[in-house]
Amino acid sequence: MNKKEIIQAHYQEPLVFELEPTNYPKYYAPEIPPEIMKNVPATDKLIPKEMLRKEPPKLPSVAEFQLARHYLRLAQMNYSVDTNFYPLGSCTMKYNPKINDFLSMDRRLSDVHPFQPARTVQGNIRILYETEQMLNELAGMKRTTLQPSAGAHGELTGILVIRAYHYDHGEGEQRTEIIIPDSAHGTNPATAAMAGYRTVIIKSRENGLVDLEALKAVVSEKTAALMLTNPNTLGLFEQEICEIAEIVHDAGGLLYYDGANFNAIMGRCRPGDMGFDAIHFNLHKTFATPHGGGGPGAGPVGVVEKLVPYLPKPLPEFDKKTGTYYLNFDVPKSIGKIKGFWGNFNVIVRAYAYMLSQGAEGLKRVSEQAVLNANYLKKKILECNAWTLPYAPETPRKHEFVLEGQKLKEETGISTLDVAKRLLDLGFHAPTIYFPLIVHEALMIEPTETETKQTLDKFAEAMKQIAKECHEQPELLVNAPQNTAVPRIDEVLAAKEPILSWQMYQERQTEK
Amino acid sequence: MTNQKEGSADTIQKEMESYLGIRSIDELFEDIPPSVRLNRPLKLPAAKSERDLSLYLDEILSQNLPVTSFLGGGAQFHYIPALVKEVITKPELLNAYTPYQPEVSQGMLQGLFEYQSLINELTGMNVTNASMYDWPTAIAEALLMCRRLFNNRTKVLLPQSIHPDRLSVVENYLAGPKISYELISFNKETGELDLEDLRTKMNENVAAVYLENPNSFGVIESEAATVSRIVHEKGAKLIVGVDPISLALLEAPANYGADIVVGEGQGLGTPLSFGGPYFGFFSLQYDRKIIRQMPGRVVGLTKTKDGTKRAFVLTLSTREQHIRREKATSNICSNESILAFGAGVYLSLLGANGLRKTAEYCLKAAHYLASEINKLKHFEAPIFKGQFYNEFVVRVTKGTMAEVETRLVEEGFVGGYTLEKCHPELGETAIFCTTEMHTFEDIDRFLKVLRKIDKDLGGGA
Numbered sequence: 001m002n003k004k005e006i007i008q009a010h011y012q013e014p015l016v017f018e019l020e021p022t023n024y025p026k027y028y029a030p031e032i033p034p035e036i037m038k039n040v041p042a043t044d045k046l047i048p049k050e051m052l053r054k055e056p057p058k059l060p061s062v063a064e065f066q067l068a069r070h071y072l073r074l075a076q077m078n079y080s081v082d083t084n085f086y087p088l089g090s091c092t093m094k095y096n097p098k099i100n101d102f103l104s105m106d107r108r109l110s111d112v113h114p115f116q117p118a119r120t121v122q123g124n125i126r127i128l129y130e131t132e133q134m135l136n137e138l139a140g141m142k143r144t145t146l147q148p149s150a151g152a153h154g155e156l157t158g159i160l161v162i163r164a165y166h167y168d169h170g171e172g173e174q175r176t177e178i179i180i181p182d183s184a185h186g187t188n189p190a191t192a193a194m195a196g197y198r199t200v201i202i203k204s205r206e207n208g209l210v211d212l213e214a215l216k217a218v219v220s221e222k223t224a225a226l227m228l229t230n231p232n233t234l235g236l237f238e239q240e241i242c243e244i245a246e247i248v249h250d251a252g253g254l255l256y257y258d259g260a261n262f263n264a265i266m267g268r269c270r271p272g273d274m275g276f277d278a279i280h281f282n283l284h285k286t287f288a289t290p291h292g293g294g295g296p297g298a299g300p301v302g303v304v305e306k307l308v309p310y311l312p313k314p315l316p317e318f319d320k321k322t323g324t325y326y327l328n329f330d331v332p333k334s335i336g337k338i339k340g341f342w343g344n345f346n347v348i349v350r351a352y353a354y355m356l357s358q359g360a361e362g363l364k365r366v367s368e369q370a371v372l373n374a375n376y377l378k379k380k381i382l383e384c385n386a387w388t389l390p391y392a393p394e395t396p397r398k399h400e401f402v403l404e405g406q407k408l409k410e411e412t413g414i415s416t417l418d419v420a421k422r423l424l425d426l427g428f429h430a431p432t433i434y435f436p437l438i439v440h441e442a443l444m445i446e447p448t449e450t451e452t453k454q455t456l457d458k459f460a461e462a463m464k465q466i467a468k469e470c471h472e473q474p475e476l477l478v479n480a481p482q483n484t485a486v487p488r489i490d491e492v493l494a495a496k497e498p499i500l501s502w503q504m505y506q507e508r509q510t511e512k
Numbered sequence: 513m514t515n516q517k518e519g520s521a522d523t524i525q526k527e528m529e530s531y532l533g534i535r536s537i538d539e540l541f542e543d544i545p546p547s548v549r550l551n552r553p554l555k556l557p558a559a560k561s562e563r564d565l566s567l568y569l570d571e572i573l574s575q576n577l578p579v580t581s582f583l584g585g586g587a588q589f590h591y592i593p594a595l596v597k598e599v600i601t602k603p604e605l606l607n608a609y610t611p612y613q614p615e616v617s618q619g620m621l622q623g624l625f626e627y628q629s630l631i632n633e634l635t636g637m638n639v640t641n642a643s644m645y646d647w648p649t650a651i652a653e654a655l656l657m658c659r660r661l662f663n664n665r666t667k668v669l670l671p672q673s674i675h676p677d678r679l680s681v682v683e684n685y686l687a688g689p690k691i692s693y694e695l696i697s698f699n700k701e702t703g704e705l706d707l708e709d710l711r712t713k714m715n716e717n718v719a720a721v722y723l724e725n726p727n728s729f730g731v732i733e734s735e736a737a738t739v740s741r742i743v744h745e746k747g748a749k750l751i752v753g754v755d756p757i758s759l760a761l762l763e764a765p766a767n768y769g770a771d772i773v774v775g776e777g778q779g780l781g782t783p784l785s786f787g788g789p790y791f792g793f794f795s796l797q798y799d800r801k802i803i804r805q806m807p808g809r810v811v812g813l814t815k816t817k818d819g820t821k822r823a824f825v826l827t828l829s830t831r832e833q834h835i836r837r838e839k840a841t842s843n844i845c846s847n848e849s850i851l852a853f854g855a856g857v858y859l860s861l862l863g864a865n866g867l868r869k870t871a872e873y874c875l876k877a878a879h880y881l882a883s884e885i886n887k888l889k890h891f892e893a894p895i896f897k898g899q900f901y902n903e904f905v906v907r908v909t910k911g912t913m914a915e916v917e918t919r920l921v922e923e924g925f926v927g928g929y930t931l932e933k934c935h936p937e938l939g940e941t942a943i944f945c946t947t948e949m950h951t952f953e954d955i956d957r958f959l960k961v962l963r964k965i966d967k968d969l970g971g972g973a
Contacts (some may be wrong), residue, residue: 008616012821016626016860027867028593028862033952037881043761044877048734048899051725053763056864057633064595071595071623074602078619082603091609099562101601108573113583113764114735114787115929117921123575124786137555149789150846152833160684190833190843194656196688199838237543262821267554268541274548277683286847292600292850293620294610294642294809295790340586340648340776341787353569359559368537375540376528396540424616432612435834453524484615486823487816491614493826494814502629503638504798505813 007427008485009076016060016070017502077485078293079429085455087377089400089432089444090185090233092263092285092371097357100288100350105364109349118326125325128316128342131352132300138363139259139279140272145311146343151240151260152297154280155191155227157312157338160302161278162225162254163195164310164335171252175224179253181210185260188227197224204438208234208391215247223253229261230274231416233436233444234390235374235397237264245275254307259299262286263448264371264398267364271302272409287351298347302499309333311434314342337360354495356492369449370399373456377401377447380460386467400447405441412470414477416441419466421480423490426462518736526785548567580954581851581926584903584945585728586647586675587787588779590757591948593861596781600854606766610809614825621824625811627856634759634859635773636963637765639793642826643852644844647776648678650792651722651753652685653807653842654772656747658720659691659806660841665719665748666691671705673698675728676934691719703731703896703905705739714746718809724753730878730903730943731896732762740769756793756855758901759945760871772796779947781858782851785947791848791855804831807842870948874902877946877955882906884959885944888966895941905931905938910969912939919968923961 024501032320044052081084086093104110112121128146148154150394159178166172178192179200189199200218205211210228219226226248230238238244248255257271257279271279283289284297291297303311313334314327327342360364376438378401382389387403420430420443432444469476481487499505534540541781560568581589599607604619605757609616631640644650670679670688672695686693694713697706705723714721721743725733727946733739736752743750752770754762757779765773778790794808812827833840862870882904885893890911894904906928908916913930920927928942935941946955 013622015622015629016856017629026593026861026863026866029866030591030873030948032869032873032876035952036876036955039883040879043875046875046899047761047901048732050734050737050768051732051763053759053761054767056868057759057764059630059633059862059864059867060860061863061865062525062860064593064861067595067857068598071599071602074619074623075599075602076619077622078604078608079606079613079616080607081609086609088609088612093609096607099565101606103566103569105597105601106569106573108578110783110785111589112576113581113589113784113787113926114587115583115585116579116581116926117917120577120579120921120926122577123572126575134556149848150844151650152843152845153645156843162914163687173903186832186834186837186840187843187845189838190836192838193838193840194685194688196690230618239543239545242545242547251927261835265544267550269548269550271542272551290606290850291609291846292848292851293605293608293617293624294849295847296849296851297846298789329773335684337648337677338684339681339788340646340677340790343787345787346783346785349938353565356557356560356568357562357565360554360556362559363554363556368540370534371540372525372528372537373531375532379532381524393729395543398540420613421615424613429609429616430613453528481615485618486615486821487818489614489748489823489825490817490819491812491825491827494812494825495830498798498803498825498827499813500628500639500798500810501625501632503632506861507638 005483007483009073010485011073011077014147015072015502019060019062019066019070021061022063022066031218075372084427085446085451085459086429087431087447087459088429089446090260090446091432092446094288094448095450096288096290097354100353103353104346104349122325125316125327127349127352129318129325131348131356132316134355135281135300135302138266139302140270141279142305143311143315144300144302145309146300146314146348147312147338148299148301149278149339149344150297151282151299152187152191154301155187155258156194158256158278158280158301159191159195159225160335161307161310162256165307166224167498168333175222177222178224179218179226181228183232183438184227185233185258186228188258192227208236209238210244212240212243212247215244219236219247219251219253221252223248223251225254225256226463227256227258229258231261231264234333234402235400236392236395237398241274258283260285261399264367266367268367272304272454277307283347283351288354289350296344296347310335312336312338349373366449373447373449373451374399374401377456378447380456384464384467385425387443400444400446402436402439403443404439405443408470412474414470414474416443418477422466422477423462424481428459428462534771556701579924580927580958582944582946582958583926583929585929585943586776587784588945588947589784589949590779592783595861596854596857599857600850606850610827614823618824621811623853623856625813625824627852628732628811630856630859631793631795634756634764635795637773637797639792639798639803640795641806641810643847643849643857644792644794644808645848646708646790646792647753647774648681650774650794651678652682654751654774654794655682655691655720655722656685656689656804657807658751659689661749661802662719665717667717668693668719669696669713669721671696671698671724671727673728702898703729704733704898707735707738710739710742714742716746718746718748720749720751722751722753726758726901728757729896729905730900731898732901737768743908744769755901757867757874760867761875766792768796777852777855780855782854789848789851791851803828805841806831808844808847817880838844876903877950878904881944881946881955885962888962890966890969895938902947903943905941905943907939907941913942916965919965920961925958925961
């Protein structure tokens with residue numbers, strides 16, 4: 001049990017600035033054609049004197065072969081869903097099929113400028129158009145903008161669309177509040193604040209769901225919207241969603257659906273049918289586009305008919321008469337643009353390919369398997385008798401579940417953080433921890449559909465082993481991880497004496 | 513017909529179900545109220561095999577016309593070295609989530625730390641965050657940040673030359689916090705920022721001024737240092753938007769007084785991809801107080817707890833939404849990490865010489881093209897006297913730019929981005945751009961077509 005099982009490479013890899021400088025010839029930048037050199041004045045004549053750079057940037061002077069090794073080593077010190085299980089709750093770390101990456105690298109996609117005339121990019125606009133159609137159907141929405149870059153960006157877009165709707169109906173100044181349950185993702189209140197709203201937080205009931213009475217008590221003529229994810233962050237389906245929608249709508253507010261948990265319900269139910277007015281999708285979660293160690297994502301926003309006029313422009317359209325696709329900029333009430341150009345196209349293409357390979361049946365199966373895996377793993381881990389399942393323990397979860405580590409902490413002094421770090425030692429990525437905030441010592445686990453029973457069993461075994469270690473060998477947890485590229489990191493020091501760059505690092509060295 | 517393997521997969525599924533004490537998966541969805549259940553199949557296409565998917569996409573992409581374009585305006589066609597593509601598609605990096613568990617994410621974290629540092633070398637700052645969505649949102653976030661640095665300054669100033677799409681994004685971000693803005697006009701002759709207009713509009717209510725250099729007309733702001741003085745005299749902050757490749761030749765904005773530097777990172781190894789994903793960079797000088805208002809993630813260098821090793825970690829996260837919720841500096845969560853990582857590879861690979869060579873190519877090809885276009889009877893290029901980098905405004909004095917564009921497409925070219933909607937006062941204009949991707953033959957063939965168009969426009973003005 002104590003034996004060291006190396007799960008990652010351990011390199012003392014220097015920074016790229018610390019690699020040995022070399023003069024190996026390079027061929028990346030092409031030569032300026034002689035005809036141009038002949039006819040154009042020298043560089044310092046073309047740039048205003050005051051603006052000429054006095055000192056060249058101090059970039060590394062290293063060869064490709066040095067860098068190839070450098071980045072290979074860095075990659076070997078990085079955990080990915082291609083390495084092993086990644087049960088990060090609310091992040092939907094499913095396997096990303098390789099075909100999607102390959103297709104997205106086609107030069108006919110990658111070398112196309114966004115401002116090219118529509119007639120030269122019929123294929124691309126068609127992809128946007130068809131992607132939108134599929135998303136509309138999946139969520140039960142009228143139209144979907146593909147422009148937002150990520151989930152949080154989608155939230156901002158959706159709330160700004162709702163804001164524009166209220167202003168257009170003469171209630172913009174009056175509706176100043178957005179209601180958010182205390183179990184919500186952190187982006188929800190941050191988005192509401194960014195869009196200029198006061199957030200009103202409502203407590204969850206003892207069953208983990210929205211408290212209708214609490215909701216009734218806070219809705220008013222000031223309510224702009226309620227932001228909700230369903231299933232919520234506890235993995236519980238908001239069974240009273242129709243009543244919730246009615247309460248909010250009766251007060252003149254709108255319902256916003258945070259699509260982070262959409263992987264739970266595809267083909268089973270649709271936000272549009274539940275009474276939601278706007279929804280964002282996370283293409284990098286539900287639709288299997290790689291998360292790139294933090295991005296890019298894509299966060300399309302679907303809306304019901306009455307919100308369509310306010311969507312960002314342009315929207316992709318198909319002209320039946322001419323049989324051509326075009327981008328429609330003629331959306332007079334549109335909020336305008338929320339980012340440059342039309343959306344994270346290269347991400348959208350991958351999601352498009354994913355939806356086409358899954359098809360209607362496949363997408364429904366995705367959600368079914370995700371939910372089966374979550375409930376299976378939940379039961380397996382609860383058998384350890386170390387963690388508890390707060391809120392409605394008898395109700396099936398959807399795609400994820402949240403365990404409470406309070407009892408374990410009280411009994412052994414071992415925190416959820418220690419458990420997470422020990423999981424790394426055993427070759428697994430840790431779940432999302434300390435979220436949602438309404439669970440003490442929370443472990444939020446989302447297995448996704450792309451895991452075998454065997455993997456789930458192994459993970460449950462690891463949890464069982466950890467539960468035992470908490471009592472018998474707590475030092476293993478407190479000192480974890482040991483098998484990873486580096487042992488536990490001093491995060492407090494990082495924040496207390498920030499070194500945010502090579503430049504600051506050097507300044508710090510000279511100070512010493 | 514089921515083969516052995518599928519048979520056993522079914523058995524496993526059954527095992528899982530019986531372990532849960534359910535007869536079918538449907539039971540796990542029984543808490544969904546019947547009234548909202550979808551009782552019909554999704555109206556989506558049937559599943560496609562990989563072969564069919566590839567064929568389908570191939571057919572769709574064959575509807576795109578291959579063209580040689582001279583478009584810029586916030587996205588430029590640059591060469592991407594093979595190593596950049598190889599590194600950012602490594603599954604260990606590409607298929608990782610945000611590095612919340614630093615001990616197993618040192619590769620991504622170190623790469624982002626290097627990226628942050630490499631951008632600093634260009635901008636002259638010592639802090640760069642781990643990326644914003646793109647240039648326009650980086651401008652918007654910078655403006656919001658500057659607003660937060662003051663108690664009661666509620667206004668910002670932007671150049672009138674700014675691309676309308678960037679302005680539209682900014683407007684959306686300013687709407688919520690009710691920050692007002694005014695546009696500073698440009699000098700009609702030089703295309704540079706009108707300093708008199710700036711002076712008139714500066715006052716103690718201005719939190720920040722945004723300057724682009726080169727600006728959206730491609731013109732280099734020769735008096736950026738004066739702009740900085742005027743802005744700082746009134747106690748406001750100066751945000752400068754730049755093309756990172758141009759910084760191989762142009763002064764680092766920190767050296768002429770920028771407080772925040774932002775820009776489009778796409779040129780540094782990210783493909784055009786019809787507009788995204790790109791990434792925005794966001795740089796500033798470290799200050800204990802100011803850093804607390806910075807949006808986005810940032811990687812820091814620290815030690816392991818046992819003090820034995822250097823290590824990297826996401827830090828200063830008490831600014832962020834997952835901790836601060838409604839008091840966060842921004843709602844940004846997912847960003848554009850892998851592209852920023854790729855930019856680090858790009859800058860390390862090219863080095864200062866390679867970057868300079870690339871920038872000089874862009875600069876000189878643009879000057880060659882502009883001077884040749886200017887020789888035509890019905891074209892003027894550039895229309896501004898201010899010196900330019902690799903984009904410049906072209907005017908057609910007879911007919912319309914739209915007609916020119918149509919002719920060009922027929923010949924397999926796309927010219928510039930037309931400015932008729934945003935700057936009708938400039939006449940029939942478009943902004944053209946060259947990069948190191950334009951060979952002499954490309955430019956020469958393009959000029960031949962333009963000469964033909966010019967001739968067809970006939971005599972007279």
